[in-house]
Amino acid sequence: MLAIETHALTRRFATGHGVEALDLAVPAGSVYGFLGPNGAGKTTTIRLLLGLLRPDGGQIRLFGQPLTRQAREPLRAVGSMVESPSLYPHLSGYENLEVTRRLLDLPPRRIDEVLRIVDLERDAHRRVRVYSLGMRQRLGIALALLGDPRLLILDEPSNGLDPAGIVELRALLRRMAGELGITVFVSSHLLAEVEQMASHVGVLHQGRLRFQGTPGELRDRYGDPLVIRCTDGDAVCTGLAELGELAQRVDPTTVRVPMPQRPDHEINRWLVTQGHEVHALGRSPRSLETLFFEMTGRDAA
Amino acid sequence: MSALGRALAAEQVKLRHSLAAWMVVLAPMLVVLLSVLQISLSRLHGPSSLSGQEAWLRFASGLFVLWVFLMLPLFVTLQAALLANMEHGPQTWKHLLALPLPRWSHYAAKLFVLAAMVVMATALLALATPLAGWVIMHTQPAFGIAGPAPWRWLAVHASACVAAAGLMIALQAWVAIRWQSFTTSVFVGVAGTVAGFLIGQSARFGPWFPWSMPVQVLARQSNHLMQVVVVGSLGGLLMAGLGLWHFDRSEAG
Structure with missing residues (x-):
């Protein structure tokens, strides 16, 4: 009803x-x-x-x-x-x-x-x-x-x-x-x-x-982004781009992959085998607010 | 209870602690008080040549002329603006019009209350006239008031004044509800009153101008009395119908 x-x-x-x-x-x-x-x-x-x-x-x-x-x-x-x-x-x-x-x-x-x-x-x-x-x-x-x-x-x-x-x-x-x-x-x-x-x-x-x-x-529908904490954010971004993943550097030691194409463990293994120092890797649940701003094309800030 | 009955019951609550309710008493009492003071304090040279009954009529006519020329149109203007502004000010139309009542019932209730206020205020004026005359009998015996009060004259003229004011009441209610601005509503009423003051003295145009129709009830030659009573009341009903139709079709109050 x-x-x-x-x-x-x-x-x-x-x-x-x-x-x-x-x-x-x-x-x-x-x-x-x-x-x-x-x-x-x-x-x-x-x-x-x-x-x-x-x-x-x-x-x-x-x-x-x-x-x-x-x-x-x-x-x-x-x-x-x-x-x-x-x-x-x-x-x-x-x-x-x-x-x-x-x-x-x-x-x-x-x-x-x-x-x-x-x-x-x-x-x-x-x-x-x-x-x-x-x-x-x-x-x-x-x-x-x-x-x-x-x-x-x-x-x-x-x-x-x-x-x-x-x-x-x-x-x-x-x-x-x-x-x-x-x-x-x-x-x-x-x-x-x-x-x-x-x-x-x-x-x-x-x-x-x-x-x-x-x-x-x-x-x-929108999925949760993958957040990678590492030693060199810029290098990880470049590496992920070679792999075909769209990554964003949040700060010098944090990289965000909004819509990963591969399973998380594959990305992790690839980064480690490429010699990147990965301290933590996991999904960060988006708040409704973040989704809202993404949908309406406005900056959360 | 009918939708109009419920809307009227709600209006009754809204009038509590309001200036609009006090005005029903204050407006006619002010006219009576001013007239009593004016006559009591004036210096008359010798006793009046009028009979007791003629003096009564002279006094009652004076009171009613002041009422219909100035106080009644201003009273209608202010009361209509106050009643409408109760909803415009705190933006309560959006609450009222989202209730499962016909939209017209809110407009009809406001109009009905305004008309009832005019009836009550005019009736109070008529009822206070004998009392005021009795005071003048003592404060200014030279004025000549004597004998019983002209109850019949008061009843006929008070009723006629109200009927002749019908079109003015319906017009002023429509203006006050249609436009959110208090100033607009008051301006229309004051402009009508001032224009009516001049037009009311014309035998040709006075009986057709809404703000001067009640004045014709007290004209020396009361040729137009029936005309203004019929045109005022029927015109008022017609204007009320148009106002209801317009309000029912409009999107907000």
């Missing part, structure tokens, strides 16, 4: 930005990290998924039900937070939730339940204008959870949070997916964040989906 399914979803803007032929497949129960540099089209995609923008083409299905301008019923299963939390600063946290509770015609106990989930019970009756950024973010998530959604769509939820806030948010989102069984679709440019909680990732670049699958599949 797919929580989100889009087919050829397209939306173009006069500025040249937008998204092109997106085929998203977000499995129900997953934590889906939607990655992309700023301006890649993440927020546009999210606005399309929430019916805030009209697509130029393509279809959207939420839990199998088509979402159109007229058919907004599938949104009943969705809780969302787009960019910053949508809060009324002159009202208390409780009153902010009360606005949405009335709109969704929910029982009053739901407010207490979501306040407990985001741990805001103590501050519920303080005005939102005195809330810290982290508290606002948690209240925004409480708002998204109020309608007891099966799918949570969050756009850059860790924006502006300090490291402690980010850890808190990560734990909260893990709990959503784990204990509450909610599908979490979270966009981010904080790749390390997504890596720690996502079961699935989608990489968007210049409006197109470059990859979609599990982080494991992503690594399998």
Whole structure:
């Protein structure tokens, strides 16, 4: 069962930005990290998924039900937070939730339940204008959870949070997916964040989906680089080039082979028989971040 | 509960601790207070030649002229801008419009609240008029107010003012919701009020200009009373329909 399914979803803007032929497949129960540099089209995609923008083409299905301008019923299963939390600063946290509770015609106990989930019970009756950024973010998530959604769509939820806030948010989102069984679709440019909680990732670049699958599949596709620690990096690089391997000198004593053509032990044996001093040789697992930068053609630095 | 009912219930919460809610009381009370002070502090030469009932009508008309010429259009302008800015300011449209409610329900609720505020403020003005007259009876007996308050006149003219303001209310709500800028909304309202101040004095154009239609209710020859009541209310309904249609089709709030 797919929580989100889009087919050829397209939306173009006069500025040249937008998204092109997106085929998203977000499995129900997953934590889906939607990655992309700023301006890649993440927020546009999210606005399309929430019916805030009209697509130029393509279809959207939420839990199998088509979402159109007229058919907004599938949104009943969705809780969302787009960019910053949508809060009324002159009202208390409780009153902010009360606005949405009335709109969704929910029982009053739901407010207490979501306040407990985001741990805001103590501050519920303080005005939102005195809330810290982290508290606002948690209240925004409480708002998204109020309608007891099966799918949570969050756009850059860790924006502006300090490291402690980010850890808190990560734990909260893990709990959503784990204990509450909610599908979490979270966009981010904080790749390390997504890596720690996502079961699935989608990489968007210049409006197109470059990859979609599990982080494991992503690594399998690109492989892990072979890292060789040696006495003379330059000589090893030259030697490997003769062997037909594309090697990069990282520093005077470290050489990296991003996509080795031969098994590691063969490369090792060849280097030793050629008289190179090899101190260590092994695979270095790529972080999602490295893969992301390779896919989007940007420097990690 | 219907979608509109739910949206109205939500608007009720949003109005808590807001200036918009206080304005419903403050605006008519300011008009009453200023009128009472002006009459009480003025030096009249001898007792009025008007009968008690005529003095009552003179006083009530004065209050209502101040209301429809200046305070009502400015009140509608500010209230529309405040109600819309509750969503524009903290960017809450993106939350509201992603909920499984028809988009038009949010617009309709704002419009309904604005109209209800005008009804309440005008009703408060009508209810406070007899009280103010009673104060003047004591502070300025020479003004001549005597006998019972003109309840019928107050009820008819207050209702007519509200009906004639229908088009202005619907226009101002559309402007405030359509444009995110508080300044744009306030500028349109202030420009309409100033223009209405001049146009309202013209028997030819006054009955057709949205910001001066309520003024015609109090014109000396009330030939245009029915016209402005019908055009104001029907025009208001038509403009409300257009605004709802436009909002429903637009991408963001």
